[in-house]
Amino acid sequence: MPRFTEAQKESRRQEILAAAQRCFARNGFHNTTIADIVRESGVSQGTFYLYFETKDDVIAALADDRSQGDALIDAIARAEADPVVGLTVLLDLHGRTLADAQRSDERRVVIQGWAEALRNELIRRRLLANTSRVQQEIAHLIERGRRTGQFRSDAEPLGVARVLIALFHGLTLRAAWDGAFDAALTAKTIEEMVRGALQPRLGAADSAGREDTR
Amino acid sequence: MPRFTEAQKESRRQEILAAAQRCFARNGFHNTTIADIVRESGVSQGTFYLYFETKDDVIAALADDRSQGDALIDAIARAEADPVVGLTVLLDLHGRTLADAQRSDERRVVIQGWAEALRNELIRRRLLANTSRVQQEIAHLIERGRRTGQFRSDAEPLGVARVLIALFHGLTLRAAWDGAFDAALTAKTIEEMVRGALQPRLGAADSAGREDTR
Amino acid sequence: MPRFTEAQKESRRQEILAAAQRCFARNGFHNTTIADIVRESGVSQGTFYLYFETKDDVIAALADDRSQGDALIDAIARAEADPVVGLTVLLDLHGRTLADAQRSDERRVVIQGWAEALRNELIRRRLLANTSRVQQEIAHLIERGRRTGQFRSDAEPLGVARVLIALFHGLTLRAAWDGAFDAALTAKTIEEMVRGALQPRLGAADSAGREDTR
Amino acid sequence: MPRFTEAQKESRRQEILAAAQRCFARNGFHNTTIADIVRESGVSQGTFYLYFETKDDVIAALADDRSQGDALIDAIARAEADPVVGLTVLLDLHGRTLADAQRSDERRVVIQGWAEALRNELIRRRLLANTSRVQQEIAHLIERGRRTGQFRSDAEPLGVARVLIALFHGLTLRAAWDGAFDAALTAKTIEEMVRGALQPRLGAADSAGREDTR
DNA sequence: TATGAATGAGACTTCATTCAT
């Protein structure tokens, strides 16, 4: 009979991860020592190694943050069938996430994960998988919008999805460097751009239904 | 009287930097040792320290790649006064840079620089300065386009510039992770988006001049 | 009142020892961890310490293998009074023990015990005591043979006993390194040697016949 | 141009090895730390690793002591063609080596090497190779003696060689445990044994005179 | 009796940097 339940062990693991994230956000993966993590989390060196095999284990666990991707996908799902609403919600959610100072540590660690992915195949695979998942969902959203006529018929679902994700990454980087940048202004520009790429053309061809894609 | 001219010293310095870049691209800043760099460049440990004070010196020298920013600014300048041409050239240059397999090492190192900027104030300042410089130029370009009526009068120069740069960063990341992504499709989508944000509105107010912003 | 009888405790102790012997034979004393022993024996870390105070305890318990010495002494005893039979049985028993693949683990652990005896006084004392015991018995055997006239009158009981034991040790080592060595040939040679040292000289009353091989 | 010659480097290496041998003789391979060796040899931790890759490197370098085997082979060679002299010299040399208190450290380390050979394939191969080399030489010596008629015609060269080596090993062990044992008495007994095994039988053409001690 | 999570001292090894030559 195990002294601790699986849940208790997992919760301890999460505590250590949270401590590690704070350390990593502050000093970077490679300037953080196990001693730092251990000090921050309050466990002993030995205990750390009961929950993680190596330091790289911890890095891998934090470099890949599925939570934000999950949140984006959930947001699309919650928008039910309406692609315009879905897109709006998506952009809005990302904007608010960027503006959230509480998630600063997360951003700082995620960016280090990007660099780590260049030399750690496991992390690279996970990050790409994560990215692809979100990209797929956005592409489907565009696809649906095209079918309903809400989006321009020659919009490229994959292209748009990919560009949006690149934008998300680039903005995450900017927010991490310089939290004070004007998020509202940025959001407005993105909205214009997206509308430009997706809004059905006036006049002919693309049927009609105009006035405001979002 | 120095035995070597300044030029000779500088050339040796560049050789070491190039060797370091190869090492950093391969193994990352923190998994590259001075011994690695020295081996790759063919000089001795002692000699390395004649050209650089510390390892961080080398990192700082490579983390901040001014060359690409300079190239973008030059491109704008070469487009003379025409904002539409300038924007086209800008997007085109960036697209071709991304597709250039030869610049893979550069990209890999630059991305590591982004992470490094989070905990190295010198690097952070330089990267931000570099980014701002390009952002300024793009904003001026937009500004000029507004004045000439080629761009929509309510386009936000700063917002557009910032979004474009985020896009550039995000695409650089994607190219580093996965060089095989479809650059042409991406370029087409970006073009649509940019046109959407900048193209003067039909019909009303914004005067006219339609058909193709670029 | 103890819940378990002494016998039950002892049996558990023996199980752990057997597991430890397997581990030690495989990886050596110092590359075997308590965790290894515990895994091999199926008890828990805590339980291990109910039966042994320290790891050195287990090493000491296994480094000194009295069983083989006991067997040799028993063999001598079983030969009753006849020294020639006793010696024959002794050599035969040792030869068969060496050839017994089942006792490989035992041999491997015993040899490690020899090394351990060099820095662990307790083990050293036990090994020497063990060795002396057997040496004494062999010396007595020789002594008896001298008195009965079956062995040469100038045979040195102690010298022969000591040399035989050295031979036993050396052959044990060889068998542990290279189990495939030709035991029969070796046995034949030993027999010749022993006969040479102990057989009464031909011709006269154990005197003449010299010649000198060296 | 190297600052130090190869010879200087080798001499430094030997100094460290000598220090390591002292430590190993005192505390055993596994209870000796790199810090101990470094302290004993007077170099720094870092310097140690300029001369050896790992601690196991040092162990492997010392576990296999070729010098004694070489000395035995040299001794045989110096005896020129005479097998009887060769054997005498061999036994004598080994006896004097055993009695040499100065070589105590060497013995103590060699014995640890025996144990190490059980779990380190490199060491095992080297020790066996070393042993085989000496065994071969002794076997050849016996062979020659048979041809000259100095040794009994049914002497088994390989068997005798193997038994002698086992004896050497066993006596080395005994000397390491208990340096005070009576070397002269032991030598005398060995001489008798060897004579018994090799001396041509009296009487006839190496045939008769049986009797059978056993 | 039995468990197994927790501990922390200490082991091995690496590496940026120095400096005598």
Place this chain on the structure above:
DNA sequence: AATGAATGAAGTCTCATTCAT
């Protein structure tokens, strides 16, 4: 200017042992 041997602080990880349950 150039070399490369030397340094030692610091990092990661292991493991014998304890103890609350």
